Amino acid sequence: MQQISGKEKGIESTMFDNWRGFKSPKLPEEWHKKLTDMAREARGNIIKMTSLAASGHPGGSMSSIDIYLTLYNMANVSPQEPWRDDRDRIIISHGHTSPGAYSALAAAGYFEAEIAMAGFRQAGSPFEGHVEQSVPGIEWDTGNLGQGLAVGIGKAIYSRLSGKKFHTYVFMGDGEQQKGQISESRRIAVKYELKNITAIIDYNKLQISGNIEDVMPQNIAAEWEADGWNVITIDGHNLDQIYQALHTATHIADRPTVIVATTVMGKGVSFMENKAGYHGAPVKPADIPQALKELGVTDNMEELKAKRAQGVPPLFKRPAAERTTVKTGTPITYAADVxxxxxxxxxxxxxxxxxxxxxxxxxxxxxxxxxxxxxxxxxxxxxxxxxxxxxxxxxxxxxxxxxxxxxxxxxxxxxxxxxxxxxxxxxxxxxxxxxxxxxxxxxxxxxxxxxxxxxxxxxxxxxxxxxxxxxxxxxxxxxxxxxxxxxxxxxxxxxxxxxxxxxxxxxxTVTDENGAPFFGNDYEYKYGHMDVIRKGTGIALACAGNMLSIGLEAWNKLNESGLQITLLSISDWSDLHPDEIKAMATNKHLVTLEDHNVKTGLGTAIASAMMEQNVSTHLVKLGVTEYASSGKPADLYKSLGMDADSVVEKIRTL
Ligand SMILES: Cc1ncc(C[n+]2csc(CCOP(=O)(O)OP(=O)(O)O)c2C)c(N)n1
Structure with a gap:
């Protein structure tokens, strides 16, 4: 085990249980025994859970489990108050190892292991196939590999901005290291001196398609070191080494630390060890007794099957998170001639x-x-x-x-x-x-x-x-x-x-009929409502966002020639108000103008909303109909039929 020296980081003492926070440099004897017992039981639970669900990822769960147990039992987290704001954040990036995470959380007292086993991967259960925040103790839903370290960066920045002194641990797979987003995040953590992040890599050397070296050769430790991380290599099944590395990373390291933990996929069951096939496949029913016997845990599969048949466990209640109100300040009004x-x-x-x-x-x-x-x-x-x-x-x-x-x-x-x-x-x-x-x-x-x-x-x-x-x-x-x-x-x-x-x-600046700023001092923005810029009859031109200036130019030209149409401004595309949709449909023709692909933009959303309201009108969608070339915006709009003259022409034909 490689050690490094550095100054103490000084995590503030908290009201967490006194053994927590990796304060002691060595794993206390009593915890060594407790974690060893928990690990045996948890490995059994991983096998049971995945076999009961007939799917899931036992291999990586079993290689990660000693680290999971050390983190959830020894970090500053609390099974009694899983969401307290000053807790350490434990982010699981290799979300497919959910059986490992759920088994470890159960062992640490967050919930009964039986409910995780009964509910794992069942519709409506909080215990989903990849880790989800629906389970107390899980900080982030993952499964799309490569994102966990960036999640940890967000938490570490929150610690810095808020002054709350917690540590963030990010647990990842080794195959996962192939993902480019991780290299972005590595550099960011070093640039911002996020000493309060520790990354842990489950180095079991296997992934779905086999050996990580065959799938994609990569020098994992050297890459982290080259980017400026403190690298500690350990045996990821040795509880003393896991604990000491976490102590060093949390309290002594003077830069962000990565712990590269050599592990064995399927660790603990002879026929599963080092077998890539167990990355994502459960043990066959016929082999379960043998696996559980090797681990020395009780075979209660029939009991668990009966519990699973009773239905899914209920969702956990999560308290609403505290959010500080944001003051909106004093609006700035841009004059009509600006x-x-x-x-x-x-x-x-x-x-x-x-x-x-x-x-x-x-x-x-x-x-x-x-x-x-x-x-x-x-x-x-x-x-x-x-x-x-x-x-x-x-x-x-x-x-x-x-x-x-x-x-x-x-x-x-x-x-x-x-x-x-x-x-x-x-x-x-x-x-x-x-x-x-x-x-x-x-x-x-x-x-x-x-x-x-x-x-x-x-x-x-x-x-x-x-x-x-x-x-x-x-x-x-x-x-x-x-x-x-x-x-x-x-x-x-x-x-x-x-x-x-x-x-x-x-x-x-968009102006009203008197020449004053339309969205100025008297205007109150109400999300989910459109604005009637000019009133007319028969035809409405609905403009999306900054297309309104072209719409207004077109309206003026039509107005000069004696044609008064309605001019609408729509800013909130995601929530079209049913009454306003109905009102739009009273026009004989509706023309939408948007700087978006017309196949999937505002016009299409309006058409769908009208059908839902059981109203309709003739719709003309003006917008982007192909990948445009390079050129002046005005020329591009003209070539796409989105400039004021084209809009006027189109409306005249109606
Ligand atoms: C972005 C992304 N690509 C692909 C996958 C599919 N996938 C799930 S697990 C996995 C292999 C992960 O290997 P590793 O990190 O070594 O985990 P282990 O095999 O040790 O459990 C892949 C490719 C995914 N979940 N996310």
Missing amino acids: KTDNRSAFGAALLSVAESNIGRGNFSMGVFDCDLAGSVKTAGFAKKYPDNFFQFGISEHSTATASGSLSAENALAVWADFGMFAIAETYNQARLNDINHTNMKVFCTHCGVDVGEDGKTHQSIDYFALMNSTFGWKVITPADPNQTDRIVRYVLSQPGNFAVIMGRPKLP
Whole structure:
């Protein structure tokens, strides 16, 4: 076992049980015995659980179990108060080893092992196939490999921002190390000196397809060391070594530590050991008695089968998490003759909200950037609040996950990036965040074909389609700088996941019929409602977000020629109000104008909503119909039939 020296980290004493927190440098004798007994029983439970469910992952669970037991029994966590805010965070990144995690949590007193075995992988049970927060003690739903370390970064940042002195342990697989997101996260942890993170790798040298070296050669320890981590190598079945490594990592190491724990897949049962087949397959019923005999545990399979047949265990009650109220500050109104871009209005509103809250009581805030702060307008925040600003470089996957993880704590987490990178690039991370009930505020700039000259690779035209494929994310497209200001303040003060979509160019201030800013001082933004910009008859033009300025230009041209149509502005695509949908259907023709793929955008959402309300009208969808080329936004809009003249022409034909 490799030891390193360094200064004491000084974790504050807490009211956790006195043996917890890895304070003692050596594993106390009595705990050695307790953990040894627990490990034998837990290995048996892993076999029983997966066999009863006829699926699951026993191999990695059995190689990880000694580490799981040491963590859940010896870290500063509490089976009595699993969600207390100052607990250590134990993140399981190799979520498929849920049988190991559930068995260890049961052994540590979180719940009865029998209910996990009876409920494992049954519909409606909290004990899902991959670790889920529905089980007390589980911090993050995982299964999509490679995300756990970034989750840990979010927790470590929360510890720093909130001043709560807890440690974060992230447990991973060795095959999992092939995932690129982990290398992003490694560098981030070192850059931000997150000494309060310890990574642990279950180095059982096997994955689904066989030996990790054959699947993808990788020098795991050397890669972590090269990125600046303190590396400790141990025998992952030796309880003394596991404990001592965790003590060193928690209290002595002067940088983030990774513990590379050599283990044996299927450890404890002779015919399972070192067999990749047991990565994801349970022991056959005929072999169970032999396995349980070797472990020296009782064979109560018939009893458990009967318990399982009785139905699924109930869900656990989780107390509502504390969230500090966010003050929205004083709105900024851009005058009728001001022309600025929505992203600048976002930057100004963000700073204003930050000024109203940072330094206040237990308010914590982090703003994340991926090398685009100047363009996405968070540079002003970064200058004023350097301790709250996190420059993660071109590491979008880890940024999405880490900011999501922070947002799930009592903290405001903001990530601003180009739409292409904050949405399409990181959809899986956004989806997993949503599953984890995060409260992310993602501000996407440079969306749509109006990003122009950067061309089709940068034209984010599927933001709604992607986010609307989740159940939680809400997409909002502000129309002009004034509405952007109000929407930013609203979003920052609300729980839940929001993606605010903005373009790049400067926009005119949208005005009312008297020439005053429409979204100005008298305007109150109400989520889920559209705005009637101009009233008319017969035909309605519904504009999404910044397309309103083109819509208004078209309306003026039509008006000059004596045709008065209704002009609508729709910012909140995810929640179209049923009454407003019905009102729209009273028009003979409805034209939608959006800077989004027309196949999956606002027009399509409206059509679906109308059918649900049992109303209909003739719908014309104007928007992006192909990957556009590189060019000036005005030229691209013209070629796609989205400019004011094309809209006028289309409406005249109606
Ligand atoms: C991103 C992602 N890709 C693929 C999978 C499918 N998968 C589940 S487990 C696994 C192998 C993991 O190997 P390892 O980390 O060594 O775990 P162990 O075999 O030791 O349990 C794979 C490829 C996944 N869950 N997530």
